Amino acid sequence: xxxxxxxxxxxxxxxxxxxxxxxNRVCLPENYAAxxxxxxxxxxxxxxVVAESQGHVVGYIMCRLEHGFSxxxxxxxxxxxxxxxxxxxxDFRRLxxxxxxxxxxxxxxxxxxxxxxxxxxxxxxxxxxxxxxxMGFIITRTIPRYYFDSSDAYVMTKALT
Numbered sequence: 687x688x689x690x691x692x693x694x695x696x697x698x699x700x701x702x703x704x705x706x707x708x709x710n711r712v713c714l715p716e717n718y719a720a721x722x723x724x725x726x727x728x729x730x731x732x733x734x735v736v737a738e739s740q741g742h743v744v745g746y747i748m749c750r751l752e753h754g755f756s757x758x759x760x761x762x763x764x765x766x767x768x769x770x771x772x773x774x775x776x777d778f779r780r781l782x783x784x785x786x787x788x789x790x791x792x793x794x795x796x797x798x799x800x801x802x803x804x805x806x807x808x809x810x811x812x813x814x815x816x817x818x819x820x821m822g823f824i825i826t827r828t829i830p831r832y833y834f835d836s837s838d839a840y841v842m843t844k845a846l847t
Contacts, residue, residue, distance in 0.1 A: 693744065693783055695790050698727055698734040705743035706736065713773035716834060726750055726770065732794040733767070737774065737783045745774035747787040751798060757826040757843040758802055767795030767803035767846065784814075788821055796846045803846055806832060806839040818842045 698706065703723055711717055726748045727734045733749035749769050756764035769791060774783045795803050806829065807814050815825075823842040832839035 693737045693739040693778070693781070693786075695735050695737055695786055697731060698736050698746065698748070700724065700727070702736050702743050702746075706746045709743065709746060709773050709775055710771065712775060714771065716771075718771070723748065730794075730798065732797065733791050735787055735790045735794075737778075737787060739778060744778040745772075745783045745787055747772040747791045749791050749795060749803075751795070751800060756802060757804055757841060758845055764801040765799060767791070767798070767800040769803060769805035772805075784817060785821065788817070792821075792844070792846065800846050802843055804841055804843040806841055808833065809838050809840055815840065815842070818844075 703720060706723060707720060730750055733747070735747050736743045737745035747769065748771050749767055752766045752768050754764065754766060756762040756766070769788070772784060772787055772791075774787070792803055804826070805818070805823070807818065809828070821844065823844040825840045826843045827841045829839045829841060831837070
């Protein structure tokens with residue numbers, strides 16, 4: 687199969703739900719119920735973005751806004767964007783799709799007046815960690831046994847304002 691390097695980004699819509707759930711199940715060990723995707727979309731639709739190639743959804747990112755103590759500035763309350771999940775199907779990786787999805791989400795979170803953005807990533811996911819570092823995220827802490835299989839996670843954070 688010849689893979690086109692062309693893709694477009696657009697806002698998720700409920701008709702994409704089945705494709706996004708499939709990508710989540712294929713790519714990530716942590717899976718969410720359908721209502722979680724729809725609730726996330728309804729809460730902050732501009733930050734739920736899909737990548738499409740040749741009429742097929744090949745990746746997605748979904749985020750939410752939270753309020754809490756900053757991971758970057760000690761004892762400061764912040765409006766924080768949280769990248770909940772980002773995934774690209776294996777045949778479409780290393781084409782810039784993940785970078786573009788994160789970039790689009792960061793822009794939407796900035797427009798929503800987020801002070802910073804954070805995400806969790808497995809310690810052994812070197813490709814993702816390098817991508818996030820390239821985009822200006824820094825490792826701010828480690829969460830032991832964060833994932834269902836007891837794997838640890840880095841929290842990576844980026845200032846948005």
